[in-house]
Amino acid sequence: MKRILIVDDSELMCEVIKGALRGLEEDIVVFIATNPLIAIRKAGLFNIDLALIDYEMPYMNGLLLIGYLKEINPLTKIVMVSAYTEPGAQITLEALARGAIDYILKPSNKEEFEGFKKELLEKVRWILTGREFSRKKSKIEKDRPKVLSYLEGLKAGTPNYLVDKLRESKVIAIGISTGGPPVLEKIFTNLKKDFSIPILVVQHMPPAFTKALAERLCKLSQRQVKEAEDGEKIENGVIYIAKGGVHLAVEKILGKYYLRLLENVEKVNSHKPSCDILFSSVAEWYGKNATGIIMTGMGCDGANGLLEMKNQGALTIAQSKESCVVFGMPRVAIEKGAAEAVLSTDEIIRLLNEV
Structure with a gap:
């Protein structure tokens, strides 16, 4: 009871x-x-x-x-x-x-x-x-030993497949939901000072909340964190938070990358902004030169878009069950074969700081 x-x-x-x-x-x-x-x-x-x-x-x-x-x-x-x-x-x-x-x-x-x-x-x-924790465990656990072999390389500081792929990235896209804000705080406050790859974040939140989230993350991390604006050029070292109630996408014009806010597109997977919209857009315009990370959250949003990124040659990562508040979105992504690696929050931070 x-x-x-x-x-x-x-x-x-x-x-x-x-x-x-x-x-x-x-x-x-x-x-x-x-x-x-x-x-x-x-x-x-x-x-x-x-x-x-x-x-x-x-x-x-x-x-x-x-x-x-x-x-x-x-x-x-x-x-x-x-x-x-x-x-x-x-x-x-x-x-x-x-x-x-x-x-x-x-x-x-x-x-x-x-x-x-x-x-x-x-x-x-x-x-x-915790219903999402109990389905299809065998496939997830089967994938874990391969990921651990990558992590051993990280810990030893040796040349590593994941690090090499990350270094090719011109952008990092993060999709996250339930339990997300404290995780984002931990990641951004622990990134090395000279981390320069731009980061695009879809955190499932309503409009007033995403602006407050960006301001809080900016203050705590001492980094340039802002709510995304339509048409702005994506700059190195900047973290962009998707605006609540609007989908976030990217496009490439004359060799430069820009943000696009899609107000007239319906909800996807019951969410607006949707992780799938961002991941799919990044897959289209960045191809293999991108990293996608799907993190704690309920439901399935982001799994299909992350698979698109993987199919284009991008590095794709799912947060581990043990470090998730809710192992829903990462679980679905793993089951679809969209995640190339399964890492804890601490392991993700360590990987990012290897760049």
Whole structure:
């Protein structure tokens, strides 16, 4: 039996969330706390598997509550119920850095309640069951020994196949979703100072959140990190974050590479921006002179585009199961044969710093 704790001072939101959770097939018990003090008491009495918490509440805010809940039980997974605003985005990114596993946007009106319930139900089901972790393990594990042989070369500092391919790259494309912001923080803050290959990132997030993410990554990494703009030239040493609600693609004009924002293209794999759109575009215009990395996230977005990149001769990497918050997107990519290597976050950083 899984224990879920809802923490919100709005009785309406508590009822909406509780109602959505009735759609779970799993055996659960739901506790409600209308303020953080009640939440702390209930977390001390019961072994909470998942806490869904608001930010603005009496006595203390949601960020402080994360610390108390993690102190009581480090294994408690936390999802922030966030406001769809730029301040809400900043708070959410800080919550993810402090240990929240994911977030969901609060509905701003009654018309959005059904969409909110559907998204909440999907995320809670994944978090509680880990269903994506259990399918087709044999093929993934079969591929692991080959990857480890590459890593031994990295550790020894000897000429290495992956390093050689990476050095041919004129761009690195990263597709990432659930659990992504802290991973991106770790990668960009640990890159060597003279790392010059431009990086394009699709992180599944709404518009206000991607701008806040770019600003946070810029501040923490002391690198040039910015939200992508339509038509801008891709420059060495710059990290571009795809704008929420708009697909990110590239094109080549007179030997130079430029960013394109595709506003009128529908969602792909339920996402906009989509990792598939970016990877496919990079495959078309960069060919073998590119690296694609697919990382933690739910679903299948990015797998087909990464396979296109591999077929064009690009280096393709999937994040390892052990280092993923959710081993969904990388798993699908591995099963499709799209990933040339499977590496942990630390191994990816080490590889990038070999260039």
